Amino acid sequence: MTLSTATTTVFTANTIIAEAHSGRTDANGGHRDNKNKSGLGSYHYHCNGHPAHLHTNGVCPYAVGGQTDNSSAGNSSTAAAEAPSITYDLMNSYSRVFDPDYYYNTYPDLQTAIGTDKLALFTHFYNSGMAEGRKGCAEFDVNVYKENNTDLQTAFGSDLRKYYEHYMNTGWAEGRTH
Template sequence: MKKFKFTKIVSFALAMFMAFSVFTVNVSAASRGDAYKRELTAEEIATIKTVFDAKYYGSVYLDVVHFYGYDYYTPAIDDILFAHFINCGIWEERQPSAAFNVDVYASRNTDLQPQLGDNIIGYYMYYATHLKEQSWRVVPTLNDAWAKQATIYSVYDFQVGQVGPKAGAVAVQTPDSPAFKIDEK
């Protein structure tokens, strides 16, 4: 009986520790973008909307669709998803479409890093307003980065006036990531 009680207490303690750890990490990750959050201008919103794909966003981020209580096929869902992206998703570094990942774009376009640093909106604006230039730039998707075995950092790890990430930055994706090992088989 004592062994059973001891096991229950230890199990409960470990469960509480894990729950607290996971909650703390998630809150920390979400709050990182909050430091950069600001009101966007009407021009910025209109420009960013050109790279947003509601069907993609809704299919990848089902948590958003379920949170708002909408069926994926509700007619107003496109506007609701875009509003979520502009107010939350963009700052959380969620992908607006299959064709664009801001972390990949910032990491692989080193010529933009000194100019834009950690300005996430700046990367979106540059991408959307320099479409002719995009033909010679790298493909800004995680799949292409995996295929090229590129090391990817968070856009928030860059600094104006500097090429490359800040000291101590931890890569989001490296050539040692599991996806690369799957591709090698």
Template sequence: MKMEVTTKKQKRFGKNFKKVILLLAAILTIGYADARYADGIIIAQAHSGRTDSRGGHHDYKNKSGLGSYHYHHGYPAHLHPNGVCPYDNANTAPAANENSSPAPETKTQPVLNAADYKLVFDSTFYYNNNPDLQTIIGNNEQKLLEHFVSNGMAEGRKGCSTFDVTKYKDNNPDLATAYGNDLKKYYEHYMSTGYNENRIHN
């Protein structure tokens, strides 16, 4: 009778032991990832396993895809080609996280062309008739044009002798309904439409 009990216990233990072994094998398999190549360095995602004094460890079954031995020491799993760690190079950074977002693009303002504003702007006139800008900007044509477009038009400054935005607004009441007190819109309307329509502008 005792022999039968022992045999049943052994069988039960054997079945449970197999389940535990299969479970451990599944966990270890999930812990590994396929090897990949990034930024000139062969790497694999992190996985379980202790490292030795060199910062590496054996992977006899090559589950990482990097061969029987590879390194970590603070980086993703990788190899040392010719005995040199690719991460020792100051110019080489660890592989970027695939989920990291790219750096934001810096938008540059388009360069203004004086020819596009010739109907409402003359740099010499603008310089001579705006003494407050003479010490701040000087007579640099491009800087004067940039000021005129970014500030002067909204302020209603005269950019040339042949166009006066106040007179253009007063003599074209149909535009006041559309633009109100947005003076820059009057300059833009004159350049795109008003000049060809021979509207009063000075």
């Protein structure tokens, strides 16, 4: 009887999430949630029909299930989670920590190497800039965020990418110093 109740609860949660927005997703199974109806921030995923979730460090928490499933859908989802496509949708999902105009104007080395291509600037930020601790926008400084949130230092150590992701996903909503 308890198992049946748990199954009903999971089904109900999926139904509520599906009704919270239009359900359109990008090639990686993710989409913007501008009103944060999911409570997960401005971007989240629905891979292989799972409830709304985040991809911490670009990895789907359901990817393990996809790998053992051996279905083509599971394998393509796992591949996408391991190496997310750099798209405008992904760039927009980082809007709390990245502004391409600010990034361009702040770093002369990128002006010379990349130019004004917004997606190329985001690609640099995503692949290198976060690990280097570069400021992606005027409103967020990862080093200030790390210094002022000792609980995160314990959890993330020196992995700066995790600080950016934490801020985007929950830190901003918690009003943490940044």
